Amino acid sequence: MTAVEQKNKSAITLKGSSQIICEYLDYGINSILYQRGLYPPESFKTTENYGLTILMSQDNKIKEFLSTTLNQLKEWLVQRIVTKVALVITNVKTVEVMERWDFIVEYEGDTSQGNEQTSSKPLKQIKNEIRDVLKQIASSVAYLPLLDCLCSFDIQIYTKNDVVLPDEWADAQPANVKNAQSVKMRSFSTNIHKMETVVIYKNDE
Amino acid sequence: MAQFRYVNELNSLLNVDGPITKGPTPRWQRKGIENNTSSTNLSLNSSKHRSNSSINNSKTPTKSSGGADVIRSKKTPGKTPSKSKSPGRSTTPTPNKANANKTPGGGDRFIPSRSATNFDLGHFKIVQNDENDSPNKQDLQRAMCENLHGNDIQNQRILSYQKKAPAAPEGFQNPMRVLYTQAKTPASARACNRYIPQAPDRILDAPDIIDDYYLNLMDWGANNILAAALGSHVYLWNAGTGKIEELLEMTGNDYICSLAWIQEGDYLAVGTTSGTTELWDCSKNKRLRIMDGHSARIGSLSWNSYILTSGSRSGQIIHHDVRQREHIVSTLSGHTQEVCGLKWSTDGRFLASGGNDNVLNIWPAVSNGHHTQNQPLFSFTAHQAAVKALAWCPWQPQILASGGGTADRHIRLWNINTGSCANAIDTKSQVCGLLWSTNYKELISGHGFANNQLIIWKYPGMTKVTELTGHTARVLHLAMSPDGSTVLSAGADETLRLWKCFVKNPVKIKEDKTKSKPSVLNTCIR
Numbered sequence: 001m002t003a004v005e006q007k008n009k010s011a012i013t014l015k016g017s018s019q020i021i022c023e024y025l026d027y028g029i030n031s032i033l034y035q036r037g038l039y040p041p042e043s044f045k046t047t048e049n050y051g052l053t054i055l056m057s058q059d060n061k062i063k064e065f066l067s068t069t070l071n072q073l074k075e076w077l078v079q080r081i082v083t084k085v086a087l088v089i090t091n092v093k094t095v096e097v098m099e100r101w102d103f104i105v106e107y108e109g110d111t112s113q114g115n116e117q118t119s120s121k122p123l124k125q126i127k128n129e130i131r132d133v134l135k136q137i138a139s140s141v142a143y144l145p146l147l148d149c150l151c152s153f154d155i156q157i158y159t160k161n162d163v164v165l166p167d168e169w170a171d172a173q174p175a176n177v178k179n180a181q182s183v184k185m186r187s188f189s190t191n192i193h194k195m196e197t198v199v200i201y202k203n204d205e
Numbered sequence: 206m207a208q209f210r211y212v213n214e215l216n217s218l219l220n221v222d223g224p225i226t227k228g229p230t231p232r233w234q235r236k237g238i239e240n241n242t243s244s245t246n247l248s249l250n251s252s253k254h255r256s257n258s259s260i261n262n263s264k265t266p267t268k269s270s271g272g273a274d275v276i277r278s279k280k281t282p283g284k285t286p287s288k289s290k291s292p293g294r295s296t297t298p299t300p301n302k303a304n305a306n307k308t309p310g311g312g313d314r315f316i317p318s319r320s321a322t323n324f325d326l327g328h329f330k331i332v333q334n335d336e337n338d339s340p341n342k343q344d345l346q347r348a349m350c351e352n353l354h355g356n357d358i359q360n361q362r363i364l365s366y367q368k369k370a371p372a373a374p375e376g377f378q379n380p381m382r383v384l385y386t387q388a389k390t391p392a393s394a395r396a397c398n399r400y401i402p403q404a405p406d407r408i409l410d411a412p413d414i415i416d417d418y419y420l421n422l423m424d425w426g427a428n429n430i431l432a433a434a435l436g437s438h439v440y441l442w443n444a445g446t447g448k449i450e451e452l453l454e455m456t457g458n459d460y461i462c463s464l465a466w467i468q469e470g471d472y473l474a475v476g477t478t479s480g481t482t483e484l485w486d487c488s489k490n491k492r493l494r495i496m497d498g499h500s501a502r503i504g505s506l507s508w509n510s511y512i513l514t515s516g517s518r519s520g521q522i523i524h525h526d527v528r529q530r531e532h533i534v535s536t537l538s539g540h541t542q543e544v545c546g547l548k549w550s551t552d553g554r555f556l557a558s559g560g561n562d563n564v565l566n567i568w569p570a571v572s573n574g575h576h577t578q579n580q581p582l583f584s585f586t587a588h589q590a591a592v593k594a595l596a597w598c599p600w601q602p603q604i605l606a607s608g609g610g611t612a613d614r615h616i617r618l619w620n621i622n623t624g625s626c627a628n629a630i631d632t633k634s635q636v637c638g639l640l641w642s643t644n645y646k647e648l649i650s651g652h653g654f655a656n657n658q659l660i661i662w663k664y665p666g667m668t669k670v671t672e673l674t675g676h677t678a679r680v681l682h683l684a685m686s687p688d689g690s691t692v693l694s695a696g697a698d699e700t701l702r703l704w705k706c707f708v709k710n711p712v713k714i715k716e717d718k719t720k721s722k723p724s725v726l727n728t729c730i731r
Contacts, residue, residue: 037379083361151373152369157365159364163364170364170365
């Protein structure tokens with residue numbers, strides 16, 4: 001929870017909402033990395049949040065990558081220039097895109113208020129909505145195909161054209177899954193940001 | 206002319222999915238060559254000319270002089286149509302024309318005038334597809350792009366952080382493989398010191414058993430009668446005599462969702478799709494009462510003395526006092542989704558409930574009654590999937606074993622006195638059922654894909670004693686005979702298998718008997 005939120009408990013600010021989105025992505029992406037078996041399960045530790053037990057990676061490099069990316073994303077979310085965040089899972093050897101998780105961002109409410117925009121949606125309700133999505137992510141292993149190769153992941157942020165590129169960031173090519181099949185998860189909203197989660201995977205049949 | 210052909214060649218080399226140029230030459234090329242050599246017989250000589258033309262074609266790319274022209278012509282394809290007219294062709298009369306002259310009136314055949322057609326330019330225009338897309342195609346591409354990426358690709362950027370996260374260490378294998386493959390994991394090396402038959406003692410048919418993880422369709426009562434719900438029917442199988450009788454049949458589309466025998470006696474509780482719980486006296490095959498209260502199907506039932514606890518798809522748990530007219534004692538709402546596991550502890554002090562919301566709740570009993578308080582004592586969220594398999598340890602009443610579904614695959618042992626998870630084992634398959642042995646310090650678990658096996662675990666070390674395989678689809682339910690010797694597993698393959706895996710050691714029983722007797726015998730001898 002940010003300091004802003006605590007100051008004004010009944011309302012969620014634009015910054016606070018961005019924080020909620022990034023927090024969700026952090027837990028969601030870690031959960032995907034664990035559930036899809038990208039990294040050894042020993043490198044994950046359990047954490048409690050949203051009334052769930054979520055496995056978080058303890059690998060320092062992964063943690064650093066995620067925190068840098070998500071912190072940058074938070075800034076862009078405040079500026080309302082992000083349209084989508086994509087978690088791309090690629091085969092290390094063939095560089096083929098195996099799976100993509102799309103986190104689609106929509107901006108809700110009265111955006112004309114700029115940075116002063118607030119939402120009165122109770123935090124508890126938002127967390128419950130997030131919990132339901134995270135549960136769906138965890139149970140997705142039941143239908144997703146096995147990633148039977150060494151895989152790595154990358155995070156691509158789809159932004160509007162007018163963005164100042166920070167250091168160590170670069171343009172990337174869109175990652176498309178061949179013969180794709182997609183499943184939409186539940187969505188949640190802070191009344192400032194709305195997030196939709198979709199998994200796109202390779203259909204072998 | 207030459208430069209167009211060169212560009213065509215280049216494009217066709219770069220375009221893997223473009224039109225085939227390596228194979229037989231296109232008809233229009235053949236035609237041109239035939240015309241140049243002014244042959245009149247088309248069909249007979251065509252094969253010879255084809256070989257000629259292919260040689261010509263293969264030579265053209267080596268020409269280096271056309272290079273600059275190529276680039277220029279690529280940029281301005283529309284400006285040079287007049288140049289591309291083949292000079293040789295226009296002069297020689299085509300055989301088609303001759304034919305047309307021979308058949309006055311023309312018939313209904315359309316005979317194109319090939320001399321006026323710029324094949325080279327046409328081919329070039331078709332192959333060169335970048336900038337000359339029709340407006341319709343561009344619109345389509347943009348629409349597809351918007352669908353795929355959620356935004357117009359022209360107006361957005363895709364950014365990524367350049368210091369990538371590392372890949373998993375080399376040689377690492379996806380642990381989720383267990384969910385998809387049939388690799389058999391060997392049992393622990395330490396052999397058990399008793400004989401466990403690897404094949405089932407008996408196999409019974411269970412046609413129309415509902416393959417639903419969230420139901421509880423088998424219960425083996427203290428009266429040694431197994432109650433089994435198959436679709437809309439409930440059958441009673443007397444394990445002593447082998448007699449089978451039908452207890453009831455539901456009407457319409459309703460089916461049975463759960464069964465539970467009272468701890469002592471012949472009363473059977475039946476949970477239905479309509480949300481009612483029926484109470485049956487099986488000695489008289491008579492329904493005693495119907496209890497409502499739930500809005501959705503009742504997937505789990507558990508008895509504690511005169512209290513019958515029922516868990517519903519709505520997530521609600523209701524305590525029914527079966528003796529009273531107003532049977533609802535209290536309603537618990539600790540789950541947000543279907544309650545699929547419900548078990549009272551052996552001493553009746555705690556109720557464990559597991560739901561499809563991945564939550565395991567422990568409810569403490571009220572001090573002077575058999576129902577529970579309205580707030581859970583503990584709410585465990587450690588499971589990553591639905592919690593169906595629940596079993597309380599018969600000799601340590603504070604120990605609870607719980608198993609999770611496909612996304613979780615763990616058996617967890619909980620100490621309810623401290624509220625801590627004493628042990629957790631990854632079973633590599635969904636846990637559908639759990640039972641403690643009353644004869645050995647062991648527990649048995651029923652699993653789903655990939656091996657559909659039963660695993661016997663040693664407590665408390667949780668080492669594998671053995672695996673019992675045989676089911677061809679997942680094991681849905683487990684039940685144990687009252688003497689604790691036999692375990693029944695109900696599979697989605699519509700069979701019930703009886704495993705005599707916990708038979709007491711006959712030597713030990715004898716020893717126990719002789720141990721108690723010697724004192725008497727000894728005194729007799731003396």
